[in-house]
Amino acid sequence: MSHATVYLDHAATTPVRREVLEAMLPWFSARFGNPSSVHRFGREARVALDDARDRIAATLGAHPDEVCFTSCGTESDNFGVIGAWRAARQHGRRAVLSTPIEHKAVLAACHQVVREGGSERFAAISRDGVVDEHSWRDACDDQLAVASAMWVNNETGVVQDIPALTETAKSSGALMHTDAVQAFGKIAFDLRSLPVDLLTISGHKIGAPKGIGALFIRRGVELEPLMHGGAQDRGRRPGTENVPYAIGLATACELTVQERDAHCAELLAMRERFESRVRDAMPDVVIHGANAPRAPHVTNLSIPGTDAETLLMALDLRGILASGGSACQSGSVGMSHVLSAMGVAPDIAHGALRVSFGCLNDHAGVDRAADVLVTLARKARGLVTA
């Protein structure tokens, strides 16, 4: 990356950490065994895979057999929601509950449940992007198979009260899933004291490669596998395990948890610096979710009279890389379903930029990005009023 580039899209993805790459490298070639083989190469790979599982479990406060490797956060979300629903429907529970601000992986999994004969419910969201607990409670009854709410929103950074939502869902006899893809490393939690049944993480948001994730599945929770064909991962997730990536995920999880508090303090300082610099120059900037608890790495803002797509392209030309709405929706800057659920007016939502901080940022870059954004927004407004 050239010196001038300021990458402000860490919620979309992060580079693979040097320590992660070094830990993975031998397992691609020299130590390439299949963990299901009984010979020494296989046994060596099995030991490494088990060790990775142990280390991930330790960072979550889980038992190793509660960690199921997947290909990504999207797969973990699908498995958590659809797998739990398919298992529970045999016991007469046919509904899923979620929120309208979830990642598309969860929303689409709920729609799949409907296609398979179930029903979906969505709790209301406040204007600040927080799940309405009354509405959530009203939707929890003896028909509910599984409830799913994301911990940290990938577009706004707004944090949900997952312990409270979990308690409500579980008191109705349902299972509780949370998508913690953006929360891992930003919020301290321990699954020994938080009774969620299912929890999703993804490697590439925390310095591991794209294409590895995990689903925490609490002991005793029944899931119907999404795929068929092998006995790997206790029959829950067939297919030869991706040993190097599992090792990479374990290394990334450990480093992320060790560095969490210090890193979060740095992220918060950068986000506050960025927001106040933009706000000082443009007092009418709208920061979405500003009144709600937020994780420190994301800000989502609209400058009235500007359009996100034009701003993003102009920022890119000056080496500032941010995102509009959710980058998980492959580069499109449409109307965000999250801002729409929060009741943001379409003209303001169309101007929304997501700026997300991380390991590649420092204060000088943050200041430059804020200043360039302000200059471009002023120009855009000049054109609008001309």
Ligand SMILES: Cc1ncc(COP(=O)(O)O)c(C=O)c1O
């Ligand atoms: C909150 C959230 N959930 C799920 C995902 C999907 O993860 P993955 O890209 O590993 O499929 C993402 C990001 O893409 C995300 O931000």
